[in-house]
Amino acid sequence: MTTSGISRRGALRMFGIGALGVASAGVLGACAPSGAGTDAGGGDPKSKNFDFTSWSLNEEAAKPSIEKIIKAWEKAEKSSIRAVSYPYNEYLSQLTLKLGGGETTGAVHLDIAWLAAIAQMGRLADVGPAAAGGGYTDVALKSGVYDGTQYGLPWNIGSIGVIANSKLLKKAGIEKHPATIEEFEDALRELKGLGEGVVPYAAATKVAQLKDIFPWMQTFGCTLYEGGKVTIGDDASVDAVAWYKKLHDAKLIAADVDRFDARALFGQGKAAFYDDAIIGKGVTSAQSKDKTLAAAMQPVERPVLKAGDTPQALLWGGVIAIVKGKGQDAATEFALHTTTDRATTSEYFAARALPPSTTAGLAAPEVAKDAFTTEWTEKITRTATGSPFWQFAQSTQIDEAVAKHVQAVLVGREKPKDAMKEAREEVTALIKR
Amino acid sequence: MSTAAPPQKAPPPRGRTGARLSDGAFALLLTAPGIALFAAIIFYPLLSALITGFFRQDLRLPGREFVGLDNFAYWLNGDLFTILEQTLLFTVGATLAPFAIGFALALALNTGIKGSGFLRGVFLFPWVIPGVVVSFLWMWIFNANYGVLNGVLVQAGIIEESVAWLGRPGTAMLAVIVTKTWASFPWMMVMLLAGLQTVPRELHEAASMDGAGAVRRFFAVTWPQVRGVASIVLLLEFIWNFQHFDTIYVLTGGGPAGTTETFATAVYQTAFSGFDIGRATALGGLWMVLLLLLVVVYLRITERKGDA
Numbered sequence: 001m002t003t004s005g006i007s008r009r010g011a012l013r014m015f016g017i018g019a020l021g022v023a024s025a026g027v028l029g030a031c032a033p034s035g036a037g038t039d040a041g042g043g044d045p046k047s048k049n050f051d052f053t054s055w056s057l058n059e060e061a062a063k064p065s066i067e068k069i070i071k072a073w074e075k076a077e078k079s080s081i082r083a084v085s086y087p088y089n090e091y092l093s094q095l096t097l098k099l100g101g102g103e104t105t106g107a108v109h110l111d112i113a114w115l116a117a118i119a120q121m122g123r124l125a126d127v128g129p130a131a132a133g134g135g136y137t138d139v140a141l142k143s144g145v146y147d148g149t150q151y152g153l154p155w156n157i158g159s160i161g162v163i164a165n166s167k168l169l170k171k172a173g174i175e176k177h178p179a180t181i182e183e184f185e186d187a188l189r190e191l192k193g194l195g196e197g198v199v200p201y202a203a204a205t206k207v208a209q210l211k212d213i214f215p216w217m218q219t220f221g222c223t224l225y226e227g228g229k230v231t232i233g234d235d236a237s238v239d240a241v242a243w244y245k246k247l248h249d250a251k252l253i254a255a256d257v258d259r260f261d262a263r264a265l266f267g268q269g270k271a272a273f274y275d276d277a278i279i280g281k282g283v284t285s286a287q288s289k290d291k292t293l294a295a296a297m298q299p300v301e302r303p304v305l306k307a308g309d310t311p312q313a314l315l316w317g318g319v320i321a322i323v324k325g326k327g328q329d330a331a332t333e334f335a336l337h338t339t340t341d342r343a344t345t346s347e348y349f350a351a352r353a354l355p356p357s358t359t360a361g362l363a364a365p366e367v368a369k370d371a372f373t374t375e376w377t378e379k380i381t382r383t384a385t386g387s388p389f390w391q392f393a394q395s396t397q398i399d400e401a402v403a404k405h406v407q408a409v410l411v412g413r414e415k416p417k418d419a420m421k422e423a424r425e426e427v428t429a430l431i432k433r
Numbered sequence: 434m435s436t437a438a439p440p441q442k443a444p445p446p447r448g449r450t451g452a453r454l455s456d457g458a459f460a461l462l463l464t465a466p467g468i469a470l471f472a473a474i475i476f477y478p479l480l481s482a483l484i485t486g487f488f489r490q491d492l493r494l495p496g497r498e499f500v501g502l503d504n505f506a507y508w509l510n511g512d513l514f515t516i517l518e519q520t521l522l523f524t525v526g527a528t529l530a531p532f533a534i535g536f537a538l539a540l541a542l543n544t545g546i547k548g549s550g551f552l553r554g555v556f557l558f559p560w561v562i563p564g565v566v567v568s569f570l571w572m573w574i575f576n577a578n579y580g581v582l583n584g585v586l587v588q589a590g591i592i593e594e595s596v597a598w599l600g601r602p603g604t605a606m607l608a609v610i611v612t613k614t615w616a617s618f619p620w621m622m623v624m625l626l627a628g629l630q631t632v633p634r635e636l637h638e639a640a641s642m643d644g645a646g647a648v649r650r651f652f653a654v655t656w657p658q659v660r661g662v663a664s665i666v667l668l669l670e671f672i673w674n675f676q677h678f679d680t681i682y683v684l685t686g687g688g689p690a691g692t693t694e695t696f697a698t699a700v701y702q703t704a705f706s707g708f709d710i711g712r713a714t715a716l717g718g719l720w721m722v723l724l725l726l727l728v729v730v731y732l733r734i735t736e737r738k739g740d741a
Binding site: 121256407 | 489491492493494495576577578579594595597599600601602686688689690691692705706707708
């Protein structure tokens with residue numbers, strides 16, 4: 001029989017030291033302050049290799065044109081770009097986690113609504129010097145600014161508005177675009193009369209895109225946020241939600257619809273109106289079997305409460321931000337090239353119908369003469385405004401809090417007045433956090 | 434090659450006490466790596482999470498602030514009991530429905546019907562598909578505007594127009610339970626079939642000779658023999674469903690209006706949509722306490738079975 005050769009005391013001492021070490025590390029680790037936010041990123045900022053993170057790389061219609069830009073850059077600069085993507089609806093949370101864990105480097109594509117949330121993590125580089133010579137329009141440049149610092153190089157700037165299917169409108173005998181809420185409702189009822197499963201207005205009813213309710217609240221006269229106070233909960237916002245509920249109950253809008261469902265319905269010729277960004281034309285027509293749909297898509301002014309009111313629309317766009325650390329310099333050059341190079345922006349516009357953010361890019365003949373883009377700019381972007389909640393890091397939670405209450409109204413779980421009152425309280429609490 | 438006996442080895446050096454390692458201490462030493470691993474991957478994250486529950490902490494921002502029991506109070510004064518109720522509704526539904534289906538199929542297959550081997554393979558099919566894929570399949574089936582289910586029901590004249598199965602409070606939870614049932618029944622069927630196959634055929638023959646019918650034989654012979662397996666299967670499925678996430682998250686995300694929110698989705702949404710890691714871990718702590726009660730029941734049952 002063999003013995004271990006280790007004395008009892010020695011073994012217990014070793015075990016004790018080991019256990020104490022693990023426990024101490026655990027307790028210290030558990031008690032240590034955690035969370036995102038070291039100021040400097042890791043890695044060599046001069047590295048030619050970096051990541052490019054974009055939700056568009058997850059979308060069939062957009063992926064080829066972005067990959068083309070990436071490949072052209074890699075070839076010209078003899079570098080390597082790792083393409084990373086997450087679906088749009090998951091993008092912000094995934095990016096936040098990766099960025100917080102120091103796993104994201106290089107360039108990141110951001111919706112302008114998310115800039116404040118990401119910039120507050122302290123990991124984005126100031127791209128002011130690079131932006132200065134980019135030739136961006138003022139509106140575009142401002143979309144990349146948070147708290148006085150330029151964190152994003154604007155890629156595309158536009159708005160979210162209403163798109164109509166002119167073929168369906170004609171079929172329903174609607175000759176003139178409805179200008180007021182009342183006319184709009186009448187038109188929706190005409191469209192409902194077509195039958196065949198037509199959803200007159202494929203408005204968002206799922207939480208993910210129910211932020212689309214904000215322009216309707218503004219249409220009814222709610223300012224959302226004014227003088228440091230949340231105004232959701234006022235009569236105008238309650239009226240807007242009650243009206244939305246009325247459309248829902250009359251089946252003029254459909255239950256369980258988000259942007260992707262709306263595009264699918266519109267693409268199948270089963271929706272006459274839906275809300276989308278200018279990008280919608282390219283995405284929706286590309287996934288439709290009806291090759292004449294693109295020509296039938298019309299940007300229309302959002303109906304107003306009474307004639308003479310300003311049509312409401314939400315500013316929309318994307319910027320490319322740069323993460324401090326590995327590949328920072330090369331990623332900045334890549335972002336500048338992608339957003340300002342004349343040939344690149346024109347080719348990207350031709351592929352995706354997304355207007356560029358530079359003065360020269362917008363003046364390019366293929367952009368300036370594009371009827372849909374021109375019409376969109378005149379009818380929708382002209383009066384579009386940014387959300388007053390974008391200035392807060394909690395802007396996405398604010399959108400979600402309001403959306404959940406609106407959805408609760410739609411499914412009959414809450415009354416509009418109580419729901420909006422609760423939404424105001426939640427939004428106010430989120431802003432104070 | 435030398436055949437001489439090897440030289441006698443010196444006895445191993447002794448420790449200062451001169452005592453050799455006892456069997457108990459040696460066993461402890463052998464388990465030490467396992468204990469250290471447990472401490473590193475279970476105990477540390479658990480402790481860290483429980484401590485985080487006492488802080489206000491945003492996942493995106495550095496630092497955190499001690500808030501005492503505020504995060505726990507937030508849930509206890511807020512949605513905790515609604516979430517518990519919905520979690521229990523899902524758990525009970527998604528446990529009993531696949532059990533009933535699985536047991537019925539196991540009984541049928543146990544009769545030795547023709548093609549039972551093939552059928553067993555076919556019935557296992559839903560089980561081998563990843564849960565997320567199953568959820569996406571059913572999401573398309575239940576889709577309000579272009580789903581297969583609505584298409585079939587409208588064509589058959591059962592409904593006049595499409596129903597938002599996942600968008601209405603009354604039907605969303607039902608749809609989630611149906612999906613989970615489809616994914617779970619094969620596992621239950623296999624376990625129960627294994628249990629049924631251990632029932633001695635002689636017992637059935639004897640009962641038949643005594644004049645017992647099929648129902649009587651089921652309650653007097655079959656059930657007592659498989660009761661142990663059935664209780665373990667039910668309890669394990671109950672515990673798993675109590676923690677289940679992917680089906681609910683993919684199908685409804687906890688909606689509409691929070692009517693399918695369970696502990697799993699609420700913790701996820703609070704942490705990764707709300708970025709409020711303090712409240713998320715507080716809810717996780719409360720959830721864990723409830724789960725521990727179930728684990729105690731499971732251990733009691735397995736111990737009793739072991740003693741029997």
